[in-house]
Amino acid sequence: MRNSRRGEVDPFIVMDVMEAARQAEAAGRHIIHMEVGQPGTGAPREAVEKLTREMAAGPMGYTVALGLPELRARIARHYGEWYGVDLDPARVVVTSGASGAFLLSFTQLFDTGARVGLGAPCYPSYRQILKALDMVPVDMPTRLANRMQPVPEDIERHALDGLVLASPSNPAGTMLDRDGLRALVQACDARGAALISDEIYHGIGGRGVSALEVTDETHVIGSFSKYFSMTGWRVGWLIVPPEHVRGIERIAQNMFICTSHASQRLALHAMDATDELEANAAVYAANRALMLEQLPKAGFTRFAPPDGAFYVYADVSAFTDDSRAFAAEILDEAGVAVTPGLDFDPADGHRWIRFSYARSTADIEEGLLRLARFMAARGHAEAGAA
DSSP states (O other): OOOGGGGOOOOOHHHHHHHHHHHHHHHHHOOEESOOOSSOOOOOOOHHHHHHHHHHSSOOOOOOOTOOHHHHHHHHHHHHHOOOOOOOGGGGGEHHHHHHHHHHHHEEEEEEEETTEEEEEEOOHHHHHHHHHEEEEEEEEEGGGGGTOOOOOHHHTOOEEEEEEEEEOTOOOOOOOHHHHHHHHHHHHHHHHHHEETTTTTTTSSSSOGGGTOOSSSSSEEEEESTTOOOGGGGGGEEEOGGGGGHHHHHHHHHHOOOHHHHHHHHHHHOHHHHHHHHHHHHHHHHHHHHHHHHHHHOOSSOOOOTTTTTEEETTTTSOHHHHHHHHHHHHHHHHEEEEGGTTTTTTTTGGGEOOSSOOOOHHHHHHHHHHHOOOOOOOOOOOOO
């Protein structure tokens, strides 16, 4: 049977790590999960209770393709509350997770063969979605000196048609400040390149700076998966210039019909669960502090200190030139699941590891202790670390 080359994309290695960790747990081992970027908490309790009552009251059918009007309005209000941006709700599109937003954005902005820049290391699905759409992902190596973020010179140097920014980034967790973001916006404008700003981790480690504070000529992507703790509900959003709304709507109608009605209602309620959400964020802040203190003691000293998200991306080239094998060794011997950098950077990721601190503080403390013991056995950790 015929087979399209669009499916010839790389696997998501972290999913393989998760499966190996699951098998270890099935065999009776206790595994500390520092591999996956998923909050250890569920959707806000009050929001779930409200949705439960609504679902009992009657069925939930299709919504319009752009999303529930009240949710779009609430997201627009969110930008006023967090960033001081007066946003027209008509520019907000509710999507099937941030992944759905990337599909819509890439399809609206770029034709076949378009060159879209990615600051490597980066979230791997950017690269694979672009490949599947017959576009050209352009990995632009970043440096610790630039906090693992792209620089304005990259735009012209790589002859880009577009740029995907992530602030906070995955896997490094670093943020762009307003001046850094403005400089990249100006470089894109000069080149005529489209700018897509991935802001899905805003709220974890602070609110960050939205691209909408600097320009309206951008696509901004948000998500309910991270700060709002709704990974499995698959709801995100996309903010576009007014002239792009109808095109996005037509694509969304045909690709998705609509985002899950129940998930949209839950998202609406979650946006007002501030106390619970801020309590979750405080846990991540405490975990971040532990990571910054204890990882260097365990021997992991080369990384850009993260501002947000819940990751540390560490250079492990002093210990290995095969991060995938090193991650497997850590899982097997220490009982800690971590993600090899090859997911995020095919060229240089063999010497990097991503640690996630999205779980409970008790889990992070135990994971750091195990990592320190593992490294000490190899003569790399400080005496008494963790």
